[in-house]
Amino acid sequence: MKIYIPCDAAALAMGADTVARAMESQIKSLRIDAQIVRNGSRGLLWLEPLVEVETPEGRIAYGPVSAESVASLFDAGFTRGGAHPLRLGVTEEIPYLKKQERLTFARCGITDPLSLADYMAHDGYRGLEKALEMEPAAIVGEVLNSGLRGRGGAGFPTGVKWRTVLNTAADRKYIVCNADEGDSGTYADRMIMEGDPFVLIEGMTIAGIAVGATRGFIYIRSEYPHAFRTMQRALAIARSKGYLGPNIAGSGKAFDLEARLGAGAYICGEETSLLESLEGKRGQIRPKPPLPAMEGLFGKPTVVNNVISLATVPIILDKGAQFYRDFGMGRSRGTLTIQLAGNIKYGGLVEKAFGLTLREAIYEFGGGTATGRPLRAVQVGGPLGAYFPDSLLDTPLDYEAFAAKRGLVGHGGIVVFDDSVDMAKQARYAMEFCAIESCGKCTPCRIGSIRGVEVIDRIIANQERTQNLQVLDDLCEVLLDGSLCALGGLTPYPVLSAIQYFPEDFRKPAPPPQNGHASQEISKWR
Amino acid sequence: MSQVECFDADRALSRIRELKHLDGPLLPMLHALQDEFGYIDEAAVPLIADMLNISKAEVQGVISFYHDFRHQPPGRHVLRLCRAEACQSMGCGKTISHVEQRLGVKLGETTPDGTFTLRDVFCLGLCAHSPAAMLDGEPHGRVTPQVADALIDSARRRQ
Structure with missing residues (x-):
């Protein structure tokens, strides 16, 4: 009999390791024939640690389990699926999970992340098997036809990048996975790396075979030490079993991968900064052109894709482009891995075809705010995404529909705020974050963000509000039009949307000055 | 608990030498030093610069760019x-x-x-x-x- 206790960082953050230790000691003292498997997370995060037991009727879930409740679970015969207040029933039948369309996350939470046998038993490496029988151009064609677009945020067609790299002649090419998931409200990359690392390795291997690259890097942010360790162990296992190295699965084709750790710079999620960082430099952005697909890592043609984009490639190759593109709406094909975060009752990962509205995601899955207070604002797409008010919640999650509202689907993170939020403070924070994380390459972002904080401080302090709002508007235009990359270029989105939809927060009486100064400095905390 | 130890040039050299073969070895080297000592001692900067044949300013520039790297030992x-x-x-x-x-x-x-x-x-x-x-x-x-x-x-x- 198997007991599944997630090793995902979100489960660990809620005490999964203590639960596992308590279970182990119960198993020993009661002499039960049970094996504990540390699986990834199912993504029902408000129920973590979500413990499952294997029974004849399927896996039964219990959660959220605490170390204190372990003894009572054994008393209730939970190893046979016994009744207990924490019993949630058959995991697959939990509506939150049942209503989803899990393609990229098909295995996540089900398998032991570091068992290659488990991976193979759940359709693993079937995409690679197909790819190895295809011509490189046909593999690229399949990805192109699937309609897969970059899940990191920009939404650029993945197949087009691949085609450019395929068609650029070079003695060496690279596949680089962008695992610098820095947007607040997002954790899908982390979950895949901790819960199903082989799918990412398989996707990158297919990419390598498709474009003629033999080396790859996974650039993982240092804030994700668990994901980094799991990836490193998975890479070693794949290498030892012949799925990485000079002869991939006996095909005679070579591909190998290395996991690299970032060092706490948000900007390194921008693809050219990431390449600079991999080369061992300051993570400053490179002007484009040249495109990384033509001159990328060490000047060689390089595919740079997000974790979710690459982890979706295996199922596309396995089931075919048509299967994948049948999900979705408009030009947004396939599924989006929505991450419900912040002030939300049922936070977690929801993989659904594009087209679900924001309201459906927040209320039908998320259950509204965690505090129970009215929802006031929603930020989709990380710190560069617009703040939407309730009146925009019927916008479908679709790249074009969001762009039409000056919003950003981004990496699919949804952060909910209740009515206690002060939107002037949020606008200030957007500028402050840009100032802290700016790489310094271009003036609008480097200087503009600091001026932005100052101007917003004056607005909050009620100093020449009308004029300063005009200055802020002008400043935002400079950032939008004049920045070299999305950090400076999109920071105005949260700022301008806060002003547009929540103007009352910029008209409040000035707060009493702190320490004799009306304005605060930019944080020098780091 | 973070390990904070006294800087030791020989140990630092051996840690960075192990990583010299990597493509783009600077970040892995800095991480290795910080793992070993809890921080990156100023004295390590010329060691890395020499080994990679880049200027001390370049090494210092990289250290100061990233929020993670520090020149002072952290608390326990x-x-x-x-x-x-x-x-x-x-x-x-x-x-x-x-x-x-x-x-x-x-x-x-x-x-x-x-x-x-x-x-x-x-x-x-x-x-x-x-x-x-x-x-x-x-x-x-x-x-x-x-x-x-x-x-x-x-x-x-x-x-």
Whole structure:
């Protein structure tokens, strides 16, 4: 009999390791024939640690389990699926999970992340098997036809990048996975790396075979030490079993991968900064052109894709482009891995075809705010995404529909705020974050963000509000039009949307000055 | 608990020599040194510069660019509190002020007795369990002021 206790960082953050230790000691003292498997997370995060037991009727879930409740679970015969207040029933039948369309996350939470046998038993490496029988151009064609677009945020067609790299002649090419998931409200990359690392390795291997690259890097942010360790162990296992190295699965084709750790710079999620960082430099952005697909890592043609984009490639190759593109709406094909975060009752990962509205995601899955207070604002797409008010919640999650509202689907993170939020403070924070994380390459972002904080401080302090709002508007235009990359270029989105939809927060009486100064400095905390 | 040890040039050299063969070895070298000593000693800068045949300014430039790298040893425990949007929506500000008051230091500072270094972080990917924190590399969710107190107490007991 198997007991599944997630090793995902979100489960660990809620005490999964203590639960596992308590279970182990119960198993020993009661002499039960049970094996504990540390699986990834199912993504029902408000129920973590979500413990499952294997029974004849399927896996039964219990959660959220605490170390204190372990003894009572054994008393209730939970190893046979016994009744207990924490019993949630058959995991697959939990509506939150049942209503989803899990393609990229098909295995996540089900398998032991570091068992290659488990991976193979759940359709693993079937995409690679197909790819190895295809011509490189046909593999690229399949990805192109699937309609897969970059899940990191920009939404650029993945197949087009691949085609450019395929068609650029070079003695060496690279596949680089962008695992610098820095947007607040997002954790899908982390979950895949901790819960199903082989799918990412398989996707990158297919990419390598498709474009003629033999080396790859996974650039993982240092804030994700668990994901980094799991990836490193998975890479070693794949290498030892012949799925990485000079002869991939006996095909005679070579591909190998290395996991690299970032060092706490948000900007390194921008693809050219990431390449600079991999080369061992300051993570400053490179002007484009040249495109990384033509001159990328060490000047060689390089595919740079997000974790979710690459982890979706295996199922596309396995089931075919048509299967994948049948999900979705408009030009947004396939599924989006929505991450419900912040002030939300049922936070977690929801993989659904594009087209679900924001309201459906927040209320039908998320259950509204965690505090129970009215929802006031929603930020989709990380710190560069617009703040939407309730009146925009019927916008479908679709790249074009969001762009039409000056919003950003981004990496699919949804952060909910209740009515206690002060939107002037949020606008200030957007500028402050840009100032802290700016790489310094271009003036609008480097200087503009600091001026932005100052101007917003004056607005909050009620100093020449009308004029300063005009200055802020002008400043935002400079950032939008004049920045070299999305950090400076999109920071105005949260700022301008806060002003547009929540103007009352910029008209409040000035707060009493702190320490004799009306304005605060930019944080020098780091 | 973070390991803070005295800088040793021989050990530093052997750590960076092991990584010299990598493509783009600078970040892995800096991480290795910080893992070994808890910080990157100024004396390591010329060692790396020599080995990679780049200028000391280039090495220093990389160290100063990244928020993670530090020239001073941290406290015995490093407590990082997230202050990104998802955690803001669940009141991380309250937790941060509480911890600052309790430890008597601001974010970015180390307590005078060297027990705690308090740092902020922009997202730990634990956004469904906001406010989130990381204590000595271990993740923690729903870190209210009370939970933060318990974390600090448990770290003190371990030291």
